[in-house]
Amino acid sequence: MISENDWKQEQARLKQVTETLRTKIEELAPEVSGLRNQVTDFAKKFWEDVTVNTSTFDDFEETLYSIRQQEALLSERERSHKQRLQRYNNMKRMLPSPYFGRIDYEEKGSPESEQIYIGVSSLVDEDGLGFLVYDWRTPIASMYYDHSPGSAAYATPGGVIEGTMLLKRQYQIKSGELRSVFDTSVTIGDELLQQALGRGADAQMKSIVATIQKEQNAIIRDDKSRMLIVQGAAGSGKTSAALQRAAYLLYKHRGRLRADQIVLFSPNPMFNSYVSTVLPELGEENMQQTTFQEYLAYWLGNQMRLEDPFDQIEYVLSAAGDSDSAYEARLQGIRYKASESFLHALQHYADWLCQEGMLFSGIWFREREIITAEQMAEQFYSYDSSIKLANRALLLRDWLQQQLASIERKERKAEWVKDELDYLDNEQYEEAHKAVLKKYERNEAVFDFAQSYIDQYEDFQGTEQGEGDAYDIADQEEEHLRRMIVKESFAPLRRDARRYKFIDFARLYGQMFSENASKYAEMTGTDEAGLPEKWAEICAQTRAKLSGSELLYEDATPFLYLKELVEGVRMNTDVRHVFVDEGQDYSPFQYAFLKRLFPRARMTVLGDFGQAIFVQSTILHEADSPLARIYGPDETRLIRLVRSYRSTKEIVEFTKAMLPDGTDIVPFERYGGKPQLVRLSNSGERAARITSDLASLRAEGFDSIAVITKTAAEARAAYDALSAEGGEELRLITKETLTFEKGVAVIPAYLAKGVEFDAVLVYDASAQTYSRESERKLFYTVCTRAMHRLRLYAVGDAAPYMKQLDTSLFEE
Structure with a gap:
């Protein structure tokens, strides 16, 4: 703690800053309200101030200029309102806690030091000449995270500023009151971090700017790497740091980077809800958030039914006890189709298609093939x-398109068109009549000349036609209607042609999966020896799905990649930053595809290979991994986060012992009870015990509790069994769940990734459910969701991973 005199000075300083904030908020409030009303009124009266006159070209030009002038004025007022509103909201956000840190810094060569107070946003004094609070993203604020008192420097656009940090201080301010002050020699003192981590889990992730660690700050402020890979232990703050990174980028490159130019690929839709408040909490607009599955589904449209990754892993986990050949073939197929080898095979296949093998679908019209x-x-x-x-x-x-246009013209004289004429209503006839008259009026001069010519010709021939016979209105109306009917009938054909529907992509993709390995090798330039052992069965499984217009999840990216090779890339050059969370669950093929889709973007990949639960997982932490090869070593940076903050030390010691390389994980010194293994004689006893434990945990004050099962099918069974006990109100989480909420959730393991809970109850930790070595990381992932309490229930023997642990790491 600090001296009494320092405490009084800090209280006086906080009072000054708070009063300044209140004054500025009061001054800005009527401006914000007034500008909002101006914008609303201006938008309502937009056309009242525009004179529309298109009689002549000059009148049209003047009208266009008037519209653009009004549009520019409206845009400027909207922009002004948005800027003031952002400042207003930032100050209101600061009011309960204006700052959280301070450094005293003496720049080299300067006669005196400066007190730098750091908060979530900047605040200048009354005359606008000095900073009362610096935004945590400013260059000078980086020293708070990166340095201890002593020699310190920070980078600016003009170069590196060197000097000496004389003091580092941390504050706890709530509701405008100073609660505690700490002088520290590290980034975040244990007292402050202990309190932050000791709080319960929330329904949404919170900002961590007050507790950013030095290694997390390196992630946030990296502005050079084309590919930034973050391999972090469970609970090491990867996702939090990534979201602060997005906020930092938007701050540093304001004016050049918009929030909609950043895309976050989340592990599931519920996770999007979980992280959706972090950027707005920091005064920034939310970036685009999606899942890779949603992106695939969008571009595939309704051409094929697409299996999602959760159905894929549900199959892998549910059939894990099977030893049949089909199961092993599916696993081999998943691995192969996710590989760089298959990516290169598709590229060779595209070259082969330039010479032969393209497959098309004929174009049919009225039950006949016209092309x-x-x-x-x-x-x-x-x-x-x-x-x-x-x-x-x-x-x-x-x-x-040319062929269709030619056929369409010929089709106007077809007999079916005449039949269609009989079914037109009066409105369509009236429309045709008006169109013909308008055509005559528009070409009146030409018509008069033509009529004069016809009259002279009739005089020469000595014939006499009835008036108007030369341009029979009825004939012209029929011609117009014929043209309209045929054009409308051909519109879907022209649209399909524009969308490349004439290429049979299902057959084109399936053509590769011939059981004849030699043919595949010829088409793709692949060595037969490198194909999976069960290639014939992989081919049969793939073709069976394609024949039903379905795609296995492992086929979705390659299928879309082939479409891109044939149709041309639908690249997005506007997106500048792509974030991939749970990055170990993406395949090398998918990363190569993302690079192709977003050619101008930098990529930030966050993951933990210890939680690689999908068959197609990618190693993140090796220097020569496929991910590191995407942009090459010169443009790639790997940052490791080994300290785990989420769970108590007892839980971290228990979970890290399950991993072969878990010794690298360092727990934060926050203590709680050991994980508990509860042995039961039958499933009914288990349901009763879990119900009782849920009630006791809620009584302890834990608001966020998860009962985690291995699969979705088991989650449904657990939900029914626990509901029958009539205890706590439960919420069943499925892949369709869109929001994360407090309470008791029953959730399958793979949907719990990336989320944390006060307490985790592993519904079935028995050897019967978790028996395979391939499920070790899934079991580890489940256990690492717990912040404060971890309980595991087993009917019979416990999972083999627990048998291998030192019994001192848990209680029975």
Whole structure:
């Protein structure tokens, strides 16, 4: 603690800052309200101040100028309102706790030191010349996270500033009152961090700017790496640091980087809800948040039914006891289709398709094929062999549009069109009549000239036509209606052609999966010896799904990649930063695809290979991993986070002992009870005991509790069994659950990833449920969700991973 005199000075300083904040908030409130009303009124009266006149070109130009002028004025007022509103909200956010840290810094060569107070946003004094509080993202504030008192430096756009840190101080301020002050020689004193970590889990992740550690700050402020890989132990603050990183990037590059130019790929939709408040809490707009599954589904559209990753892992876990050949073939297929080898195979396949093998779907109209697949293939391979595959597909698309236009013109005289005329209503006839008259009026001069010419011709021939016969209105109306009917009928064909529906992608992808390995090797330039052992069964499984217009999850990315190779890349050049959470669960193929989709983006990948529960997982922490090769070693940086903050020391010691390389994990010195193994004689006894334990945990004040099962099927069974006991109100979490809430959740293991709970109850920790070595990381993931309490229930023998542990690490 500090001296009494320092305490009084700090209280006086806090009072000054608080009063300044209140004054500024009061001054800004009417401006914000007034500008909002101005913008609203201006938008309502927009057209009242615009004179619309299109009589002449000059009038039209003047109208356009008037509209643009009003639009610019409205845009400026909206921008001004948005800026003031942001400042207003930032100050209101600061009011309960204006700052959390302070450093006293003496710049080299300067005669005196400066007191730097650090908070979630900046605040200047009344005259606007000095900072009362510095935003935590400013360059000078970085010293608070990176240095202890002594020599210290920070980087600015103008170079490195060197000097001496004389003091580092931390504050706890609540509701505008100074609660405690600590002088410290480290980034965050144990007292402050202990209190932050000791609080219960919340329904949404909170900002950690007051407790950022030095290694997390390195992640946040890295502005050079094209690929930043963060391999962090469970509970090491990876996701929190990544969200602060997004806030830092938006602050540093304000004016050049927008929130919608940052994309976060989350492990599931519920996780999006869990992290959705962090950026707004820091005064920034939320970045785009999605899942990789949603992205795939969007681009595949309704062409194919797509298995999701949770159905895939449900199959892998549920059938884990099977020893049949089909199960092993599926696992081999998942691994192979996720590999760099398969990526290269598809690239070779695209080259092969330039010479032969393209497959098309004929275009049918009114039960007859008007353009055959053979005609398309002949046209496709008539183009110069040097033209790339995607360019040929584009040329063929243009050729098809021309062919359809020609056929459409001929079709106007068909008998079916005449039949359709009989079913038109009066409105359509009236529309055609008006269209013909408008055409005549628009071309009146041309019509008069033509009529004059016809009259002269009739005089010369000595014939006499009835007035208006030359341009029979009824004939013209029929012609217009025929044109309209055929055009409307051909519209879907033209639309499908624009969308490359004439290429049979299902057959094109399935063509690779011939049981003849030699044919596959020929098409893809692959060595037969490198194919999975059960290649024939993998091919049969793939073709079976494709025949039903379905895609296994492991086929989704390769299928879409093949479409991109044929149609051309749908790249997004606007996105500048891509964040991938639970990055170990993505395959090398998927990372290569993300690079292709977002060619101008930097990538931040966060994960823990200790939680790699999917078959296609990617190693993050090796220098020569596939992920490190995406942009090459010169543009790749790997940061390891080994300290675990989420769980108590007892829980971390228990969980890290399950991993072969878990000795690297360092627990934070926060203590609680040891994990408990509860042995039971039957499932009914288990349900009763868990119900009783839930009630006692809630009585202890734990608001966020998870009963975690291995699979979704087991979660449903556990939910029914516990509900029948009539205890705590339960919430069943499924892959469709969109929001994370406090209370008692029954949740499958793979949906609990990335989320933390006050207490975790492992519903079935028996050897019967967790028996395979491949499930060790899943079991570890389940146990690492707990912050304060961990209980495991086993009917019969416990999981083999627990048998291997020192019994002093848990209680029975």
